[in-house]
Amino acid sequence: MSESYNASSITVLEGLEAVRKRPGMYIGGTGKSGLHHLVREIVDNAVDEAINGYASLIRVVLHKDGRTVSVEDNGRGIPVDIHPKLKKPALEVIFTTLHAGGKFEPGSYKTSGGLHGVGSSVVNFLSEKLVATVRRDGKEYQQTFDRGQPTGKLKVTGPGRGTGSTIQFTPDPEIFGDQVFDADWIQEHLDICGYLNKGLRIVFKDEVTGNRKEFQHEGGVLDFLNFVVTEQGVTRTSEGAFLLERPGDQGADDLRIELAMVWTDAPRERFRSFVNGIPTNDGGTHEQGLKDGVVKALRNFIDSHDKNVPRGVKITADDIREGLFAICSVFLTEPQFQGQTKDKLNNPEVKGQIDGLVRPAIEQWLNDNPSVADAVLMRVVMAAKARQASRAAVEEVTRKSATNRRLNLPGKLADCSNTDPAESELFIVEGDSAGGSAKQGRDRRSQAILPLRGKVLNAEQADLKKVLANAELSDIVKALGCGIGKDLDPRRLRYHKIILLMDADSDGHHIATLLLAFFYRHLRALIEHGYVYIAQPPLYRIDHGTKTAWAAGDKERDKILKGLPPRAQPRISRFKGLGEMMPKTLYETTLDPRRRRLLRVSIPEGVKLETEQVMGDLLGKDSSSRFREITAWMDLVEEVDA
DSSP states (O other), rough: OOOOOSSOOOOOOHHHHHHOOOTHHHHSSSHEEEEEEEHHHHHHHHHHHTTTTTTTTEEEEOOSSSEEEEEEOOOOOOSSBTTTOSSSSSHHHHHHHHTTTTTSSSTTOOSSSSSOOHHEEEEEETEEEEEEEEEEEEEEEEEEEEEEEEESOOOEEEEOOOOEEEEEEEOOOOTTTTTOOOOOHHHHHHHHHHSTTTEEEEEEEETTEEEEEOOOOTTTTHHHHHHHHHHHHHHSSSSSSSSEEEEETTTOOOOEEEEEEEEESSSSEEEEEEEETHHHHHOOOHHHHHHHHHHHHHHHHHHHHOOOOTTOOOOOHHHHTTTEEEEEEESSSSSSSSSSTTOOOOOHHHHHHHHHHHHHHHHHHHHOOOOHHHHHHHHHHHHHHHHOOHHHHHHHHHHOOOOOOSSSTTTBBBBSSOGGGGOEEEEEEEHHHHHHHHHHHHHHHTTEEEEESSSSGGGGSSSHHHHHSHHHHHHHHHHHOOOGGGGGGGOOSSSSSEEOOOOOOOHHHHHHHHHHHHHHHHHHHHHTTTTTTEEEOOEEEEETEEEEEESSSSHHHHHHHSSSTTTOEEEEEESOGGGGOHHHHHHIIIIITTTOOOOEEOOGGGGGGHHHHHHHHSSSSSSSHHHHHHHHHHHHHHHHHH
């Protein structure tokens, strides 16, 4: 190490030498990501031509060696005339000079992803060989470079049909070693470009495997959103998706935005944002503006439409965005990116612009689609309740309670022999006595019986930790085998019919209601998939001669009696409970799939928010709300009976 430190110790690196000495400053590194960043730089230049209306087709070829890539577009073609200041062809200037390009002058590109003027030159400087071919003015021009240096002058190679540019390059093994390109990575980037540029046709040919693919998406960001939702395997909260498309010539800000979003049952939000076709993986001011606009829109909608959020529920911004999937693509004339890799947008004014566009548009969408609005608000309320019930406790408890198909089953469960969930039924039965009759009368091949003792815990007034500490409810979770809370996976469910079998009296109805609250609050996906039923056992047996009829309640009993002959003397028996029934009778009236009556439990699309409110009022801690709800239902019952 030299002991002197003076002016001669200062090294000045410029242009080619600077890039090859510190490539990470320009492409993020020399690993796989940096290698593929070279492809992105050249493809994005071609896409810029398409964004500004000059190109409609891009062809990308991965050559047989796996190390060489060609990118061709049918845009205007890189300029080839002599640069007035440097006295060299413009093409040579672009590929050999940092911060040289057509993105600095406002007349050349309205919006562009390549604003630093280093993309083409950096790719050239880091390539073992690069060949640039241009078609314009009826001629074909070509110039070749080795490790950034021209090997000769720009020359005309013949007549040229149409216009456009083709860039073929081979990354330098001195920089990248023996790495080869990943065709899947290239295809993924091209596919995204197709989504973000509606109508643009992109063709990819992999000469290594011989595969050829085309990417063209007429639906744009909405198609992209549908793809992401399907890929993630999540369920939409509602069928309707929000779509906002605003051209860039509708105001002084000249901001163009394409936005698609939908709420799902995913446990967290997922935003994918882009600026001028460049993925902003670290977000930025445009993404923050979108998030702010969504939150304000939902809050304004709740306030202006008197949408009652259940008492005691405090909604946060995180609750509103939970499960939200969004694709946001904006186009700016002068974007300010953080670094050459452009992973984050820094324009401070964009945050307010996006907020101002998104908020009123979402409010209008909710106003125009009330069923969607109710479903979204329901999703938000559920997120708030789950958060307040301590999600950390949910994860800790559910890990302990999740079971596999045939292990750790409750001892009082009389399981069926069938292992196919589609052909298996679980009867949750009130009382050991009724459970005993059901066990004797059931079809052992397909019907499992789980008896409960007494009235179960009110799940509406208890958090999940207390719910699973309750022996009866914990046994249900173990028997179902599909987990609970955030670990709930309907695909692991052991029975595709879960049948609540209670006495046909007020106590039985109360127990059924408590169980419904448990399923609604902690196993709702099972209701939404149509797996939960309520059995309709008879309350009366009516014998007349050699015939027997069964009635579920007083009204049905009276209707049967009215249909009998005038002089008939029927014998009417009222069951005090299911335990009084002989096993054979219980099977014939309630268990036999050919003769039984079941009510499937469902939550219609338009009343999800109302269901949430009623459930909270009926079973919540506020007794005054319960009194009002019961009074309202009593009036309805009187009308029905009348």
